[in-house]
Amino acid sequence: MIAWTELQPYLLALALGLLLGLQREAIKGHIAGIRTFPLITLLGAASAALGSWSMAIALGAVAAMLVASSVHPEREDGPGFTTEIACLLAFIIGATLKVGQEPIAILLTGCCMLLLQAKRPLHRFSKNLSMADLQAIAKLTLLSLVILPLLPNESYGPYAAINPFKIWMMVVLIVGLSLLAYFVSKFMGAKKGTLAAGLLGGLISSTATTVSFSRRAKSEEGIPAGLVTCVIMIASTIVFARVLFEIGLVASSHWQKLVYPIIAMMLWMALVSAAVFWRTRKQRQPESQHKPPSDLPAAVVFGLLYAVVLIGVAAANDHLGNQGVYIVAAISGLTDMDAITLSSAQLVAEGKLDAATGWRSILIGGMANLVFKAGIAILLGPKQLIQPLCTAFGVSLVGGIVIVAAWP
Known part of the structure; x- marks a missing residue:
């Protein structure tokens, strides 16, 4: 079994190399790319693991190939020297086996094979x-590898x-999740339907x-209100899946105490979404377009909101008890679920908030968010959207109220 401390430098080397290679690959005229x-x-x-001499030799070889490639940039397979580096790495793999580092050699071989293939x-x-x-990737890099x-x-x-x-770690988390979702949408969503859009x-x-x-x-004719309701319901349900993931990252030791009521709410909303989807499955689907979401001003605003929620929840818990925490949760959840989720989970993990109050504040924030989105739809959407969306959200809110009141 390979220990994490042994794997970490090599996995980090792979990740950082991919990051640099991704940027170079997107710029034409490179001599080294994403592999x-x-x-x-x-x-x-x-080479560093084998000693200073091995590292010096490997560095000299890489430098020599860089010089050779710059002098003779035109090759049959274009600029680059992936094969040469792979050969050098193969040499190092063999040397690693020689000094008794079989797990590391296996890891290097697998990484090399995957990159070549x-x-x-x-x-x-x-x-693309x-x-x-x-x-967007550069901004995420600034947030995570420079500022953090x-x-x-x-x-x-x-x-x-x-x-x-x-606090800034939470900013990185939210921006990273949003950017990942954006790339999934861009590269795998060309033929996405209502389910994928939601x-x-x-x-x-x-x-x-x-x-x-x-x-x-409201602005385009022919888009059925029932179909828009379905997309919004599915998106609102998936928010709770993201909430579960965030709790796992921030308060993994309190996972079982926090997540079961939230899972119940998500399943209830999934049933409502399934009912709406079944009724609208044959309607024409609208296309959804997104721009890269890693926006620095938005990230800073989220960080400030998260800090305010942390102070508000701590103060409310200290002066007003559970009811004060719920008021803060309802207010903050109107516009953003991530801040109340991450702040409540962090306070539970630090022992400053009990688990029951923590999951109830998250769920109350989620229900407040539904009310806020219903208001948005009423103000911005057509009249035909009000009845189906408010009905779906209303049924969802009834389930949430029951869970908050009846869950032990």
Whole structure:
């Protein structure tokens, strides 16, 4: 069994190499791309493990190939030297086996094989990236690899509720999830139907999905209100799946105490969504378009909102008890589910909030969010949308109220 401490440097080398290679691959005229950079980083990690002489030799070989490639850039297979790096890595793999590091050698071999075999899909992915996509990835890199390491991992402010590192980690988490959902939508959603539109809309932003489809239903003729209701319901249901994932990341040790009522709410809304989907399955589907979501101002706003919610929940719990926490949850949940979810889960994990109050605050925030989206649809959507959407949301809210009141 390979220990995580042994794997971590090589997996990190692979990830960082892919990040650099992705950017180079999208720019024409490169001499090393999305496969070569990871191979170089893996080569450096492996050679360093063998000692300073091995690292110096490997570095010299890579430098020599860079010089040779720049002098003779035109080759039959285009610029690059993936095979040469793979050969050097193979040498290092053999040396690693010689010094008794069989698990590392197996890992390096697998990574090398996958990178060599994945030439076409990796190249296709990188060539389909727009400049806006690259800018979104760069912004996420700035948030996670530049700003985050510089922030102190200590508690400050009222009730010691403000931890800059943890707050910004939540910003990175939300932006990363949204960017991942965007790429899934872009590269796998060309023929997406109503179900896929709702699923991806829930991952990206159920509120944005509600705004987008409500406005389109009013401005474009021929888009059935029942179909728009279905998309919004599915997106609103998927929000709770994202909530479960966020709880697992922030409060994994309290998972069982927090998630079962939320799962019950998600299943109830899934049943409502299934009923709406069944009634509208034959209606024409609208197309959904999204832009890269990793926006720095939006990320900063979320971080500030998250910090305010942390202080508000801590203060409400200290002065008003559970009822105060629920008021904060309802207010913050009107526009954003992530802030109340992450703040409540973090406070439960730190022992500053009991689990029952934590999951109830999250669920109340979710129900408040449904009310907010219903208001958006009424203001921005056509009159035909009001009845089916309010009916679906109303049934969902009844289930949520029952869970909050009756769950032990």
